[in-house]
Structures are given as structure tokens and as C-alpha cells.
Amino acid sequence: AYCNSTSSSISLTINSSPNVNITPSGTITECKGVKITFTSTAVAGNTYQWLKGGVAISGGTTSTYTTSQNESGHYSVKITSSNGCSATSNETILNRLNQPTATITAIGNLDICIAGSVTLQASSGSGYTYQWKKDGAKISGATNITYTATSAGSYKIKITNTDGCSKTSAATNVTKSCRLINEENNISEKVISIHPVPNDGNFEVVFHNFMRGSEGAIMVRDLLGKIIFSESIGINSNVFNKHISLGNQLPDGIYFVEFMSEGYKNIQKITIVK
Numbered sequence: 244a245y246c247n248s249t250s251s252s253i254s255l256t257i258n259s260s261p262n263v264n265i266t267p268s269g270t271i272t273e274c275k276g277v278k279i280t281f282t283s284t285a286v287a288g289n290t291y292q293w294l295k296g297g298v299a300i301s302g303g304t305t306s307t308y309t310t311s312q313n314e315s316g317h318y319s320v321k322i323t324s325s326n327g328c329s330a331t332s333n334e335t336i337l338n339r340l341n342q343p344t345a346t347i348t349a350i351g352n353l354d355i356c357i358a359g360s361v362t363l364q365a366s367s368g369s370g371y372t373y374q375w376k377k378d379g380a381k382i383s384g385a386t387n388i389t390y391t392a393t394s395a396g397s398y399k400i401k402i403t404n405t406d407g408c409s410k411t412s413a414a415t416n417v418t419k420s421c422r423l424i425n426e427e428n429n430i431s432e433k434v435i436s437i438h439p440v441p442n443d444g445n446f447e448v449v450f451h452n453f454m455r456g457s458e459g460a461i462m463v464r465d466l467l468g469k470i471i472f473s474e475s476i477g478i479n480s481n482v483f484n485k486h487i488s489l490g491n492q493l494p495d496g497i498y499f500v501e502f503m504s505e506g507y508k509n510i511q512k513i514t515i516v517k
Contacts, residue, residue: 261289261324263332270336274408279337280309281318288325293318315339343368343404345412350389354418356436356449360393361417363400370405395419433509435502441514444489448500453478459504463489466497489515 266282273279283291285306293303295316300308308318315337323329343366350362365373365388375385376399382390392398395418403409434451448461455478463472471493476485487500495517501510 272338342410343402345410347415365400374401450483
């Protein structure tokens with residue numbers, strides 16, 4: 244005889260894997276210098292691990308991941324639900340485009356006291372477009388490779404290449420030392436400027452706002468303090484020019500121009516290059 248028996252019923256629960264997706268997805272291309280944030284679905288109880296090239300990213304354990312400014316690669320995210328089931332997303336590929344080079348070269352003295360202006364020249368490149376800025380604001384119509392600055396301020400150039408990638412240069416500061424009036428106390432300032440710098444041993448020393456009839460001594464010293472030029476001068480106008488010629492035998496290098504009068508002393512460094 245055969246005996247039959249039936250076991251007790253077994254309850255089987257199948258947990259589904261979490262839904263995994265990334266935004267943005269597919270293949271994306273972005274300029275260097277821009278951070279990209281990848282986002283997956285945020286669900287309470289889920290844990291996250293972002294991967295780059297299949298390798299876990301240290302600290303990438305939230306529902307979003309933000310790259311560095313120049314980072315690129317293949318990104319995915321592994322999500323584990325509260326019931327222990329895991330799933331990994333498809334990869335998103337991030338490619339990068341190069342930024343242009345953005346620098347400023349001053350053609351002339353950045354102290355516009357003597358010439359009244361200085362030409363600023365931006366770095367060049369095929370297809371570059373330009374926007375000059377002063378003190379953080381766009382200069383209307385200033386879209387050429389050069390810009391002539393006629394006032395003191397902080398100048399930058401924003402350059403965009405043919406890929407649409409932009410970069411803004413470091414600031415170039417244009418100054419104007421020969422203000423005629425001290426804005427705080429409304430009195431004339433004594434200012435001495437030298438032009439050109441560097442020079443070949445021939446240069447102009449310009450005195451601003453000294454009293455007519457002022458007398459003093461002007462000297463040029465080398466790095467050891469030796470006097471190589473000395474002359475007494477009398478200042479007879481509000482803007483007084485004194486031409487200095489040190490001759491052709493003086494070695495190239497750094498020298499100091501010193502002016503002294505009653506109660507006043509001014510020392511400036513110059514570079515001689517022949």
C-alpha cells in the first residue's frame with residue numbers, strides 16, 4: 244500500500260531590484276571648467292555607490308554625484324534597496340572640450356600717468372571671440388583682441404573658442420599715479436614718475452605738483468649703493484621733466500633713482516636693458 248502526505252505550505256517572496264537611472268544619460272560633451280552633476284532617483288532606505296569606469300568613487304554615496312571642473316569618464320551608479328537587492332545603471336559617458344588660453348599682455352606702462360593710456364592685448368587663437376571687462380562689468384563694444392585703457396581699473400578678458408568654451412583671464416591692474424588732487428583732503432599730491440621702464444639708460448623723470456622754485460638733488464645708485472649719477476635741479480613748473488642720460492657704458496641691471504629736497508625723499512627702482 245502506498246501512503247500519501249502533503250507538506251505544509253511555504254511562503255516565497257520575491258523582492259524586485261530597485262529602479263536605476265541616471266540624469267543626464269547617454270553621451271554628453273561639456274567644456275572644461277564646468278562641474279557636472281549626475282542624479283539618480285532618491286528613495287528612502289536605498290544606499291548608493293557611484294562608479295567611474297566600474298570602480299567605486301570614494302565618497303560617492305548619495306543619490307547625486309558632482310564631478311570636478313575638468314573630470315571626464317564613464318559613470319554609473321549602483322543602488323541597493325532596503326531589502327538588499329541591487330542594480331547598476333547603464334553608463335553615462337562624459338567627454339570634455341578644451342578651454343581657450345586667456346591672458347593679457349600690456350603694450351606700454353600700466354601706470355598711465357605719462358602716456359594717458361595703455362594698450363592691453365589678449366591671447367590669440369583661431370576663431371576666438373573677445374569681451375573685455377573692467378572692474379567685473381562688460382565694456383560695451385570692447386570685442387577686439389586689443390583694448391586701449393584710458394582709466395585706472397581692474398581689466399579682464401573673456402575669450403570664447405569655436406567650440407563655445409570660454410575662459411576669463413586673471414586681472415590686469417591699470418593705475419594712474421599722477422592724480423592732480425588728493426580726493427581725501429583736496430590738496431595737490433607730489434608725484435614722481437619715470438618713463439620708460441625698463442630703459443637703456445636714457446629716461447625722463449617727471450615731477451608733478453611740486454611748488455615752483457623747489458630745489459633738490461637727483462641721484463642714481465647701483466645695487467651696492469654707489470652713486471653713478473648726481474645733479475641738482477630746480478623745478479619751475481607744475482609738471483616738470485628732467486631728462487637723465489647715464490651713457491652707454493653702464494652694465495644692464497637694476498638701479499635706484501633717488502630724489503631729495505627739503506622734507507621730501509622719493510626712491511624708485513629702474514631696470515636698464517640695452
